[in-house]
Each structure stands twice: as C-alpha cells, then as structure tokens.
Amino acid sequence: MHKKSQSPIFCLADGTVRGILAVVIRTQGPSYRSVGATMVFTDDGSRLGSLSSGCIESDLAIHAQTVRTNGVPLVVTYGRGSPFMDIELPCGGGLDILLIPQPTDAELDVIASVKRDRKQLTISISKTDGAISAVDQTFAGTDDLFVLSLNPPLQFCIFGKGPEAANFALLAQALGYDGTLLSPDPETLDGFAGDRWDSVLLSKKACPADLNPDAHTAVVLFFHDHDWEAPLLRDLLQSDAFYIGAQGSKRAGEARTAELQALGVPQEQCNRIVGPIGMIPSTRDPQTLAVSVMAEILNKAQSGFA
Numbered sequence: 001m002h003k004k005s006q007s008p009i010f011c012l013a014d015g016t017v018r019g020i021l022a023v024v025i026r027t028q029g030p031s032y033r034s035v036g037a038t039m040v041f042t043d044d045g046s047r048l049g050s051l052s053s054g055c056i057e058s059d060l061a062i063h064a065q066t067v068r069t070n071g072v073p074l075v076v077t078y079g080r081g082s083p084f085m086d087i088e089l090p091c092g093g094g095l096d097i098l099l100i101p102q103p104t105d106a107e108l109d110v111i112a113s114v115k116r117d118r119k120q121l122t123i124s125i126s127k128t129d130g131a132i133s134a135v136d137q138t139f140a141g142t143d144d145l146f147v148l149s150l151n152p153p154l155q156f157c158i159f160g161k162g163p164e165a166a167n168f169a170l171l172a173q174a175l176g177y178d179g180t181l182l183s184p185d186p187e188t189l190d191g192f193a194g195d196r197w198d199s200v201l202l203s204k205k206a207c208p209a210d211l212n213p214d215a216h217t218a219v220v221l222f223f224h225d226h227d228w229e230a231p232l233l234r235d236l237l238q239s240d241a242f243y244i245g246a247q248g249s250k251r252a253g254e255a256r257t258a259e260l261q262a263l264g265v266p267q268e269q270c271n272r273i274v275g276p277i278g279m280i281p282s283t284r285d286p287q288t289l290a291v292s293v294m295a296e297i298l299n300k301a302q303s304g305f306a
Contacts, residue, residue, distance in 0.1 A: 007153060008040040008049035012103070013111035017042045020064040021100050023125065024051055025146045028080050029093030036148050043068070043102075051097060052078075059087055064099055073100045073130040098146060100130035107132040111150065118152045118214050152216045153178065154301055157241070159202075159232055160222030161185040164247060166192045167286040168220060171294055173197055180211070184228065205231035213241035218297045220277065221246040230259040237269045242304055243297050245274035247289075 011017055019042035024035050032052050039049030039057075041064035050057060056078050063076050078087055080094030103111070110132060114121045122137040124145040141147035156179030158169045166188055169181040173196060182200040183189050189199045200208060205228055213219050219241045223229055229246055233256070236244055246256060253275040260270050278292030279299070 007038070009038040009111060009150070010115050010153060011048055012040050013108045013115070015108070017044075017046075017048065018102055019043050019048075020067050021103065022051060022060060022064065023098045023100070023146070023148065024095060025075070025098045025127075026096035027093060028095075030091035031093045031095065032091055041065075041068075041099075051095070056087060056095070056097075059084065060097065060099070067099045067101055071101045073098060073127055075099075075127060098125065098127060100125060100132075103130070103132055110134050114150045114152055118216065120152070121150045123148050123150060152214065154298075155179050155217050157211065157213050157217060157219045157236075158182065158222070159220070159228070160247070161188050161225065161228075162222065163191075163286040164289055165222035168222065168290040168293060169197060171290045175294070182208070182211075202228075207232060207235035213239040215240040215242055216301075217241045218243040218301070219245070220293060220297075223247065226252060226256060229256050230263060233260060233273065234263050234265055237265060237272060243274065243300055244272055245277040245293065245296075247277055248275055250276060 009021065012019065012021060017040060019040045022039045022041065024033055024037045027035055037051055039047060039051050041047055041061055047057060047061070051060070060076065063074055067074050076097050076099065078084060078095045082094065110123065113119070122135050122139065124133050124135045124139065124141065124147050127144050127146060135147065137149070139147055154177055156172045156177055158165055158179060158181045161183055165181065165183060169179065169192055172179055178197065180198040180200060181189065181192050182202055184202040186201060189201060192199060213236065219236055221229055221232065226248065233244070233246065246253070248256070256273070257270045261267065277296065278289060279296045280288060280292040283289045283292050
C-alpha cells in the first residue's frame with residue numbers, strides 16, 4: 001500500500017501527484033518559512049504545503065501556471081525588493097521562491113531515494129533549467145545552482161499494550177507520519193485499525209529481526225506490564241533511533257535501568273532512555289499523553305535534525 005509522506009517534495013517524488021515544485025531559496029528578515037521549504041502546485045489545481053500564512057499562495061499559483069505552460073523555471077520575489085508592491089508579507093521580510101516544472105522520472109527517483117533508502121542527500125536545483133542532481137554535501141552552490149539538503153521523513157516505532165499505544169499511533173498517523181505499531185496484545189492492534197501503518201503481533205520479548213530504527217526514527221514504549229520493557233530496550237538501544245522513551249514513573253524508570261544493567265546494558269546506553277515521557281507532567285488520559293509525548297519528540301527532532 002502506498003504511504004503518503006507529509007512532505008510535498010516527497011509526494012511529488014513518490015508519484016502521488018504531478019505539478020510545479022516551489023522552493024524557498026532565500027529569505028530576508030522575518031520569515032514564515034525557512035530556506036528549503038517546499039510546496040507543490042499540482043496539475044489538477046490543488047496545492048500541497050504552504051510557503052506563507054496564506055498571503056502569496058494564490059499569486060504563486062498564477063506564476064506556477066506560467067511555468068507549467070512554458071516549461072521554464074522562474075524565481076519570484078515577495079516582500080522586500082519585490083516588484084509586486086500590492087502583495088505584502090505580514091512578517092515584513094522578503095522571500096525568493098523558485099518554481100520549477102515537473103521533474104523528470106530520473107530526478108524524482110533521486111529525491112525518492114531519500115525516503116526509500118532512509119539516507120540524507122544533498123541536491124542541487126538549477127535556476128535556469130530546473131535540473132535536479134545529487135551533489136556532495138560539501139557543495140556550496142553557485143549563482144545558478146540552489147543547494148538543498150533532504151532528510152528522511154520522521155517515522156515512529158511504537159511498542160505497547162492498551163489505549164496509550166493505540167492513541168499515540170493514531171495521532172502520529174493523523175499527522176502524516178509513517179510508522180509501525182508492535183504489541184503482544186491482539187486487541188491493541190485490532191483497536192488501532194491503521195490504514196497506512198504496519199502492525200506487528202509480538203510473540204516474544206524481543207525486537208523483530210528486520211526492525212532497525214534509524215537516526216530519524218522515534219521509538220516509544222507504552223507498557224503497564226514493565227516486564228516487556230528491558231528485553232525490548234536492550235535491542236533498541238543498539239539502534240540509531242534519535243528518541244527512545246518509555247512510559248512510567250521515575251521509580252519505574254529506576255527499576256527499568258536496574259533490570260537493563262542486570263542484562264549487561266551499560267549505564268551510558270541506559271541514559272539514552274527518556275522517562276517519564278512527555279512535556280506535560282503526570283498525564284494520565286491516553287489522548288493528552290499522546291499529545292504530550294508527540295510535542296516532546298517533535299521538539300527534539302526540530303533541534304536535532306529537522
């Protein structure tokens with residue numbers, strides 16, 4: 001089943017849509033979005049993503065249609081230094097946006113490889129002809145070539161039993177993220193009913209052999225039965241996951257660490273485990289806990305690699 005990414009550039013690369021790619025290539029002063037932000041004006045007239053609070057998208061759509069018609073990339077400036085004096089940016093800054101025609105299949109495959117292979121990639125985009133190429137990450141760009149670093153989309157591995165695990169997985173999916181829900185409890189998996197996520201029934205206290213969380217993966221354990229935690233965490237701490245958290249009180253966390261050390265896990269690895277999890281202390285209902293933990297993960301992702 002196709003898994004749609006929350007990022008417009010990956011939707012374009014996945015072949016989900018066809019259209020004109022818009023990329024912020026320069027900002028001046030305050031800006032709603034940062035350099036590298038993208039959106040797509042699809043050939044069927046819809047839009048994916050945004051580059052402002054709504055003040056320029058309608059005008060950009062007109063320029064996108066011009067690019068679609070003549071096949072020539074275009075740089076449009078808004079705010080400071082713009083010829084469009086009737087279009088103001090509320091933030092008071094300036095934006096340069098590059099519009100490029102539908103990339104070739106080969107160029108889309110370059111972009112898609114970031115999500116498919118879960119590897120960071122640096123690309124250059126020509127302002128003259130819109131050509132997209134993979135380049136060395138040290139490449140600084142030129143007047144004609146805009147350089148953009150692409151990271152694999154954030155994904156989740158959720159372990160647990162009960163409504164906490166299922167609610168968090170539903171929230172992550174609703175936000176457009178991919179992931180896997182793993183549980184020893186069939187009812188938890190049945191209640192999840194995710195249409196884009198994988199679900200795995202755990203038959204033993206160990207991570208599946210084919211599960212290898214990478215540096216853009218967040219792992220969260222939602223267990224009231226803490227007997228499952230230490231064996232799973234022993235495996236998970238060998239991964240590159242940027243976030244590994246486990247539900248439970250501070251006392252439960254101390255008992256978890258003691259059990260991990262008894263299994264031979266060194267203290268420095270145990271220190272990677274986040275717990276208690278979430279930005280709201282002592283949260284008990286599943287829905288609030290899900291939001292609290294998601295906010296903590298996104299905060300760490302934003303400061304770490306996003």
